[in-house]
Amino acid sequence: MTQRDDLLGDADLDVLFDAARAEVARPSDSFMARVLADADAVQDSLGAGLPDWAKSPQTAAAPSIMNRLLDLIGGWRGGAGLATATVMGLAFGLGAPNTVSQVATGNWSSAAISTDTQMQVSTAQYVLDDLVPSFFDLAAEG
Amino acid sequence: MALDTHIDASDDALLIAFGNGDRLAARTLTERLAPRVIGYAARLLKDRAEAEDVAQDAMMRLWKIAPDWRTGEAKVTTWLYRVVTNLCTDRLRKKRGTGLDEIAEPEDGKPSQEAVLMQKQRVDALNSALSTLPERQKQAVVLRHIEGLSNPEIAQILDIGVEAVESLTARGKRALAQALAAQREILGFEDDTA
Numbered sequence: 001m002t003q004r005d006d007l008l009g010d011a012d013l014d015v016l017f018d019a020a021r022a023e024v025a026r027p028s029d030s031f032m033a034r035v036l037a038d039a040d041a042v043q044d045s046l047g048a049g050l051p052d053w054a055k056s057p058q059t060a061a062a063p064s065i066m067n068r069l070l071d072l073i074g075g076w077r078g079g080a081g082l083a084t085a086t087v088m089g090l091a092f093g094l095g096a097p098n099t100v101s102q103v104a105t106g107n108w109s110s111a112a113i114s115t116d117t118q119m120q121v122s123t124a125q126y127v128l129d130d131l132v133p134s135f136f137d138l139a140a141e142g
Numbered sequence: 143m144a145l146d147t148h149i150d151a152s153d154d155a156l157l158i159a160f161g162n163g164d165r166l167a168a169r170t171l172t173e174r175l176a177p178r179v180i181g182y183a184a185r186l187l188k189d190r191a192e193a194e195d196v197a198q199d200a201m202m203r204l205w206k207i208a209p210d211w212r213t214g215e216a217k218v219t220t221w222l223y224r225v226v227t228n229l230c231t232d233r234l235r236k237k238r239g240t241g242l243d244e245i246a247e248p249e250d251g252k253p254s255q256e257a258v259l260m261q262k263q264r265v266d267a268l269n270s271a272l273s274t275l276p277e278r279q280k281q282a283v284v285l286r287h288i289e290g291l292s293n294p295e296i297a298q299i300l301d302i303g304v305e306a307v308e309s310l311t312a313r314g315k316r317a318l319a320q321a322l323a324a325q326r327e328i329l330g331f332e333d334d335t336a
Binding site: 005006007008009010011012013014015016017019020021022023024025026027028031032034035036038039040042043046 | 326
């Protein structure tokens with residue numbers, strides 16, 4: 001195909017298009033800052049209509065004191081463990097005095113009593129029932 | 143969404159993540175899309191500062207539409223080019239009252255090498271020739287030959303049929319070929335073919 005003087009050829013035009021394509025319009029820092037500030041503002045307004053659980057961490061309401069305390073002890077798992085330990089501690093505390101007094105005063109089952117010396121006390125055999133916490137006193141108090 | 147997953151994510155996924163409260167998605171999308179948006183607007187407006195204003199406006203519209211964005215209905219880039227095209231058209235219409243001569247010329251760079259100088263010369267020549275085209279021709283040529291979009295995408299952006307796009311780009315290219323023919327020698331095409 002013959003080249004016309006009054007027209008630039010397709011190949012030459014492509015060279016110009018390539019040159020234009022190679023120019024990257026890098027955004028300025030101020031442009032980035034402005035656009036990201038816009039994005040933040042839009043996101044804040046979007047978050048305003050959402051419930052707390054659906055908000056982003058940045059826009060969600062501050063956690064309550066109860067939630068903060070729960071976080072301190074390791075979340076709901078830690079809380080459940082602490083509650084169990086508390087209940088069990090209370091149960092042992094209420095049930096133990098009978099056992100303690102039995103052991104401290106040597107008031108254990110007669111089948112296991114040895115009267116020879118005080119040293120023999122340590123070798124005495126307890127009946128299982130002597131070591132089990134008793135709630136008898138608590139029950140008696142009503 | 144973690145930073146490394148942002149880099150691989152599609153524009154669609156990032157926009158939806160933004161709508162769901164992911165702030166990092168905004169940064170990734172801006173870094174990815176802003177150069178294209180600013181470059182396109184600068185070619186239409188011939189003013190870098192004004193192009194950044196248009197790009198900021200277009201990005202703002204993108205953030206606002208994020209909660210309603212539906213995957214697969216349109217490409218984010220196509221939607222954005224369309225918004226930028228309309229914003230630039232509005233600005234050019236307002237400017238027409240002040241006369242085209244008052245539109246600022248692109249900033250001159252400081253080329254340090256012959257190749258860089260030639261590159262700049264070619265881009266300036268092309269931009270000057272583009273500015274002589276009717277608005278729709280210019281938009282179609284830039285989107286097709288510089289932004290590299292397909293004819294159906296350009297049809298969506300300009301809100302016309304594919305045949306109309308083909309016609310616009312063909313007439314635009316011919317007009318460019320005429321406008322630039324006289325500068326053939328100074329644009330160094332012989333150097334490229336040698």
